[in-house]
Amino acid sequence: MTAFLQVVILGLLLGGVYALMASGLTLMFGVMRVVNLAHGAFIILGAYFAYYLFEWITLDPFISMILAIPVFFLLGVGLHRLLFPRLEGSHRFGEMTVLLTFGLAFIVEGLMSFFFTGIFRTTNPPYSTEAFIWGSFFVPKGQFFACIASAVLLIGLWAFLKWTRVGSGVRATMQNRDAAQLVGVNVRGVSTFSFGIGMAVAGAAGALISFLFPFFPFRHWQWIAILLSLIVVGGMGSIKGAVVAALVLSVLSSIVTTELSPIWAPLTFFLALFITLIIRPQGLFGKTRRI
């Protein structure tokens, strides 16, 4: 039982970080109907951001995380302004944006491979190799701090959406784009802003990833596939769904890791996706669209 609980604890700690990454992605989808296939690539970019700051001036990845938020927010706003206005009003906006961000993912991956090479990297702050021993449980410090940081950011995001004026605009747009526009929400502005927020979350999560997992540019495909599975399982556009799916599946995958092998851990997410599609295609908290 202790061993099992230990696995659950490790799964939940990582699940917090997964939840952070997935919430940015699902926010983008909820507000703009954009599935951002480049999200994983920007997470890896965030990891390199933290890696190089750590290598050059031994800046703690948690400070890099805070720095990454404004940097990636501005990057996101710029990219959104540059790329998406041309597609608005397109007959097939949804699939066009998927393809566009697919292309963007290759650009980012290619540039990262060119400038940072394909070597495995990790940042090594002291806490990444230490652990708390609580009773009979073992809690790695790095994962613990990363989970706390993710939780703080997620609560911040939630509070922002709940209690600020812009946040209400974002939520209104998520519920019904046309109606939001009708009652005076600047939908385009909200979209740009949400893209920036999604990117900021990606950058911050990347800084956390930098000491949790070894990374290299190509790795982003595995991340994006896992994150996309999470948001489909949770119901696309539902932040609550993404968080629940992240926690549950992360625990399941850490059980698979210990019981079978780490090789099969990613399969947990994909099989959960397929099972969800078969049983409940709209996802845990997704809305069924009626005609």
Added chain:
Amino acid sequence: MTDLKDARPDTAETASRSNRTRWMVLLAVLALALTLPLARFLGTYNYILQVGIVVFMWIALTSSWNILGGYTGYISLGHNVFFGVGAYVSGILLVYNDLSPFVTAPLAGLVALLLGVLAGLITFRTKGPAFIVATIALLLVVFILMDNWEFIGASNGLSLPLPPFPVEWVKVPFYYAMLLTAILSVMLGHRVAHSKMGLALRAIAEDETKAEVAGINTRLFKLMAFALSAFFPGVAGAIWGYSLAYLRPTAFFLISVAAQMVLMAIIGGRGTVAGPVVGAVFLVALNEFSITYFGASEINLTITGVVMVLALLFFPLGLVGTLRENGRLPVWLDWD
């Protein structure tokens, strides 16, 4: 997407004349393709044939992708699954049963087709972006399985016996086999586009709900589209795998392979019959150029991405689609 009505008001006479021009150009291209192996007597022969094999392979892959991604409007970013599975089916039959992939290629296609049906049954539970997500997940599942399955060599790969042809002619059988595959898959694309099924698929692409209300069995047609679009990638995979003489998961199951298919279809013109052919020729040429001048593969990846983004933003109909829109599509490229 393809307009159902023709933009040019053709009289019967001009139609038959343009028909004749079209066939003459196509026959000339075919004659050139068929006699290309004679270049052996001119030098640089292996390079030319290899480029030919690559072009035909991409034509087969992209034309097949186009049935699902172009006509039906369901974008698969995991379509190289069928390419890779085809390669492995024929590779295993060669290694363990000593059957030539040239013989087992149709069987590889059939296995890919069945896998396509299975994939369709799962992925068609959803549509739009979630469908795309499901196809990516499918690709990664198959990749992880292939990368860890000892029977087929796992990540070390599977070495195939060398083809039993005299070394100076070794590329010729692959060349003709791939040429045949390419021609058949373009013909399949044409056949589908002009059938009742093609009409149904385009109706689904326009508005699935309306299509369903109009009495089209959307589920059945979508499954058929997925199955058909999986067949020739399997065949092409069998031939390509044999020509590599060495199968490893990273040669087939990387998402960048699917990206090339998508990109070729977009550049050429998604949902047109000629588009994938034009796109494949254009992109292979671009790749050859960029490999010659930039070498490094990271740059190629970036170029792929840049071309895709620019094409989507400024050129979403692709070459064939844009030319048709402006009424400037040369007759010999109008295969719809």
